[in-house]
Amino acid sequence: MADFEPRNPNYKTFVEGYVSSQRYLDLIGAELARVEPGLAVYRIPYREDLGQQDGFFHGGVVGSVAEGVMGAAAATLVAEGANVVGAEYKVNLLSPASGVALIACGQVVKPGRRLIVCRTEVFSVDERGAQTTCAIAQGAMAVIEPRS
Amino acid sequence: MADFEPRNPNYKTFVEGYVSSQRYLDLIGAELARVEPGLAVYRIPYREDLGQQDGFFHGGVVGSVAEGVMGAAAATLVAEGANVVGAEYKVNLLSPASGVALIACGQVVKPGRRLIVCRTEVFSVDERGAQTTCAIAQGAMAVIEPRS
Amino acid sequence: MADFEPRNPNYKTFVEGYVSSQRYLDLIGAELARVEPGLAVYRIPYREDLGQQDGFFHGGVVGSVAEGVMGAAAATLVAEGANVVGAEYKVNLLSPASGVALIACGQVVKPGRRLIVCRTEVFSVDERGAQTTCAIAQGAMAVIEPRS
């Protein structure tokens, strides 16, 4: 992974606010577990109402955290006053997302001026803490510059 | 859109059960509004806890219904006893998903033996009922054959 | 399909120049068969050196024309002096691309200020002229504004 320099010295506070203002993340119980320049990690404990027909995490939950954590990763690298919104993403679901929690790890690959391209790896965690990659994603967040 | 012949004469009952067994769809308030061979429509009324920072539907909700409704559309075409699971999908978010409801319309493009390729169009609906396309998606559902 | 108004009155000439300046399109024999506001069509006659192991069009050819024709479709809608470059795209290969020619039809879905989102349908054409959809694609072209 590349080494990124944040443009906003208060990027952690900004990303925490970015995450906590998103009511949907609260609805699905996503917690920001880690934030570094160019990287963010969400953790989502399993709940029955996040499930699909077989009692695993629903693919929609997996996909939405895969995309959501790209937003948080991208948000670490924008200038003060700027913001990010999702433009596009692609998810491959690799195996049933069973277990006690999901961990979604988003990383910036290319912090462009207008598009920040990211990749995500989503792991399912079993009772013993063993992690299995259950999805990978790739996408771009659009940068919203502050109005001048 | 192509004209598809369902292999399961009870496909409507099957898809209704497929949808109602997914607890996550219940969590976000997605209702199956229409189901035809090769087509399914979800409707999701706006709620604050489906929002992001600006009060629009969260991109994760948009993406998860875009993918979810592909599953329902694909489920209309599988044989009795078979099932579908998400394999991969791609979403382009086109405009802020504001308004009183989302409508996600999933259609089968190619019902392969192992992969069913689908497209989705997601509309946001304003108070007057006017619809704006807010996302398009494309992806594949994997067919799970019944164990013989 | 939506009805688009070109911003450049000479959009046809611009798109023809855009296409003819791309040496790779010449290498694979892609011809611009049609151009309208928000729409472009390429035609690629079969040649053995465009094939893969089974004598069909190579998936790389199918994908590259699927993406290339999005560029031409997007180019119909930019202002005079602006240009487009590919940002991202996604292809689903539906069936073997056999036959005497490929036809790739690209359409603009959303002409944003910075990203133009498009969809493509690629058909293979047999000796009798019958067309089969062999791939669908979805992606975004980035708009390059003229330097002021």
Place this chain on the structure above:
Amino acid sequence: MADFEPRNPNYKTFVEGYVSSQRYLDLIGAELARVEPGLAVYRIPYREDLGQQDGFFHGGVVGSVAEGVMGAAAATLVAEGANVVGAEYKVNLLSPASGVALIACGQVVKPGRRLIVCRTEVFSVDERGAQTTCAIAQGAMAVIEPRS
């Protein structure tokens, strides 16, 4: 990267044949530079007829080698007598693919029974040998089992 065990002891010979039978790879001058279990690398020297309007590698070339090398990587892991065909892929173009050569490195992420999910990183190489990531891709190859 995971450590993969090839199921076909003659996987190198198989992959070399898989690559050399694809006429299109010959047309664009792609050479198989490396092959290991779960990994393949193509190298494509620059030629003017692989270019676009600005003299860089055409996005279609970049995308087609990104997809093509996933096929070679996936082919390292199939059983004797089996084969792979492209099912779907997604490319993000990160920067102009300028330079004297492209290097496309494909890796298997998940070797499923029916779908082999892969990722690719494409580098452009300048005259001094410095590499810049110019594209990333993610997709799935379908496994074709031998007829029994």
